[in-house]
Amino acid sequence: MKYLRHVWDHLRKDLRLEWRSRDSINGMLFFALLVVVVFGLAFDPTSYPTMTRQISGGILWVALLFASITALNQSWAREQRNNVLEAQRMAPSPASALFLGKALANMLFVLVVEAVLAPIFIVFFNLHALGNVWLLALILPLGTWALVVNGTFFAALGLRARNRELLLPLLLLPISLPALLAMVQATTGVLTADLDPIQIGTWIKQLLGYDIIFTTVCILLFETVLNAE
Numbered sequence: 001m002k003y004l005r006h007v008w009d010h011l012r013k014d015l016r017l018e019w020r021s022r023d024s025i026n027g028m029l030f031f032a033l034l035v036v037v038v039f040g041l042a043f044d045p046t047s048y049p050t051m052t053r054q055i056s057g058g059i060l061w062v063a064l065l066f067a068s069i070t071a072l073n074q075s076w077a078r079e080q081r082n083n084v085l086e087a088q089r090m091a092p093s094p095a096s097a098l099f100l101g102k103a104l105a106n107m108l109f110v111l112v113v114e115a116v117l118a119p120i121f122i123v124f125f126n127l128h129a130l131g132n133v134w135l136l137a138l139i140l141p142l143g144t145w146a147l148v149v150n151g152t153f154f155a156a157l158g159l160r161a162r163n164r165e166l167l168l169p170l171l172l173l174p175i176s177l178p179a180l181l182a183m184v185q186a187t188t189g190v191l192t193a194d195l196d197p198i199q200i201g202t203w204i205k206q207l208l209g210y211d212i213i214f215t216t217v218c219i220l221l222f223e224t225v226l227n228a229e
Contacts, residue, residue, distance in 0.1 A: 010101025040124030
């Protein structure tokens with residue numbers, strides 16, 4: 001219970017900071033909407049409904065991936081102001097609690113962007129899912145966590161690097177390829193009904209396994225990253 005209280009304290013702090021500034025959500029929302037609008041103008045969903053439905057899953061996750069990258073670096077930049085990160089090192093709470101609180105806050109920010117983006121995405125691409133829509137309630141959170149947990153870790157890893165804005169995508173994109181494949185395939189399978197529920201379930205299980213493995217690794221290694229000179 002004490003550990004969960006530490007996680008909640010870090011999460012609440014980040015939520016308060018974002019509520020005051022709204023920098024992360026506004027930046028992610030602008031970038032994601034820009035990607036959706038550009039691709040929506042490039043493809044005519046009424047003339048090619050089948051093709052549009054097949055590529056829409058990839059477009060959605062690409063938009064969320066690059067939008068989240070714009071915010072992940074900023075989340076740790078806040079900790080550098082007024083030596084807050086140094087205070088976090090000396091705090092009695094576990095380093096993993098700081099990481100989980102930060103990752104959960106980033107996930108909530110991305111989920112807010114997804115909630116705003118979803119109806120706009122549906123309108124621009126004239127979408128109606130042909131498969132089991134309820135599966136998206138599993139795919140979206142699992143996929144979002146896969147991006148956020150690694151992004152939060154690598155953003156902290158490159159915090160002291162000179163070109164940290166460039167370092168994060170260079171590390172995050174290759175390591176996220178297995179998760180991106182599972183996200184896109186599962187989402188496309190729901191939208192097009194080309195995959196049966198068993199195949200979609202296989203992709204979801206792979207995504208869940210990816211989340212468990214990398215969440216564990218990030219938690220175990222974060223204290224070393226936090227205390228590195």
